[in-house]
Amino acid sequence: MKKILVTGALGQIGSELTMNLREKYGNDNVIASGLNKKESKVIETGPFEIVDVTNAQQIADIVKKHKVDWIINLAAILSAVGENKPTLAWNVNMGGLFNILEVAREENLGVFTPSSIAAFGPSTPKDETPQDTIQRPNTMYGVTKVSGEILCDYYYEKYGVDTRGVRFPGLISHETLPGGGTTDYAVHIYYEALKNGEFTCPLKKGTKMDMMYMPDAINAIVDLLEADPSKLKHRNAFNVTAMSFDPEEIYREIKKRMPEFKMDYNVKPELQKIADSWPNSLDDTQAKKQWDWNPRYDLSAMTDDMLEKLRKKLDIK
Ligand code: NAD
Ligand code: AKB
Numbered sequence: 001m002k003k004i005l006v007t008g009a010l011g012q013i014g015s016e017l018t019m020n021l022r023e024k025y026g027n028d029n030v031i032a033s034g035l036n037k038k039e040s041k042v043i044e045t046g047p048f049e050i051v052d053v054t055n056a057q058q059i060a061d062i063v064k065k066h067k068v069d070w071i072i073n074l075a076a077i078l079s080a081v082g083e084n085k086p087t088l089a090w091n092v093n094m095g096g097l098f099n100i101l102e103v104a105r106e107e108n109l110g111v112f113t114p115s116s117i118a119a120f121g122p123s124t125p126k127d128e129t130p131q132d133t134i135q136r137p138n139t140m141y142g143v144t145k146v147s148g149e150i151l152c153d154y155y156y157e158k159y160g161v162d163t164r165g166v167r168f169p170g171l172i173s174h175e176t177l178p179g180g181g182t183t184d185y186a187v188h189i190y191y192e193a194l195k196n197g198e199f200t201c202p203l204k205k206g207t208k209m210d211m212m213y214m215p216d217a218i219n220a221i222v223d224l225l226e227a228d229p230s231k232l233k234h235r236n237a238f239n240v241t242a243m244s245f246d247p248e249e250i251y252r253e254i255k256k257r258m259p260e261f262k263m264d265y266n267v268k269p270e271l272q273k274i275a276d277s278w279p280n281s282l283d284d285t286q287a288k289k290q291w292d293w294n295p296r297y298d299l300s301a302m303t304d305d306m307l308e309k310l311r312k313k314l315d316i317k
Contacts, residue, residue: 002225003029005068007053007100008075009042010034013114013217015176017072018042020218031066034075051075053096060103070110072221073100079118079274081180082141093144094151101155101163110162112225113152115237117169117210118182119145122277129279131239131286139274152236164224165236169210169244169282171217172302174309182274186211186250190306193254193261194316201247202268208280212242213297213305220293227291234286242295243302244281253303 002025009018009032021030022045032042033051049062053075075096082089097113104111120129121137135146152163170183178184185202192199220240251263287293
């Protein structure tokens, strides 16, 4: 039985992953943590601790207190916020990861840390981006993501720490709003369609990026945690994807179900620059081969589910 500490557990992924892991491993075996407490199912249903990942002692104390054997590190500053606050992004994303890996080395823990499509840059092949290719990102978030992948490989090779991770695309979900990324528009569009019947898109027509619905992202984490380590050649940075679309394609998908829905554009140059530096679509063959990665939701199935769930949440008929 695993005893798992989740950092950044009140964020977009953590708020759903923690609940899923508690169902699987038992409430008391999944210790959620975050910078501060706020109203959340995560806090109501099991242990919660204040952990700032830039504080190594705090991580070590909580690991010992709960006899943790895995850390899922979700504490991070995402791409758009990171471009405005690069020092904070470096300190949290790299300083925090380094602290976690050091505790893992000393206490013999496994560590799961998500990377991102942001680990690629403008010189990476854009279509069907291979698993192993050029990675020269030009955002601070991307720099921390590619450095984090390499640091996790290093801790595995040098110290035998069981490090694992995937390169997530933009994640779309209805439980918790995204934390300040470039792909956030693909969540906000659903809320705005239902609340106001119109959406102003901050990215240009034709800006294709990989995306994934949250249930598939949760399955990716759980499946890779459970995967047979002897079959993992890449360990820390598996390309995973479920769909690739541009703003017009998601708009048309919503419009099929809500014919009155309207979208216009007010392109934010700083966001567009980030989006333009990322792949159009990833090749996730290695994840499929090495641990049977198999997403269930395409754009159409996700749109049906998002609209249904958000209608209930927002109490809109
Ligand atoms: P999020 O912004 O929703 O949540 C991150 C959480 O970390 C927040 O609750 C924030 O309060 C917390 N945090 C910030 N600084 C901290 C610190 N010093 N100590 C402890 N906690 C701190 O992010 P998310 O979307 O849940 O992302 C989780 C991970 O997945 C990140 O590594 C991110 O890069 C990666 N990822 C996310 C996406 C996505 O679309 N959501 C895509 C690719 C990769
Ligand atoms: C972001 O846009 O910053 C994230 C990501 C793809 O890493 N959603």
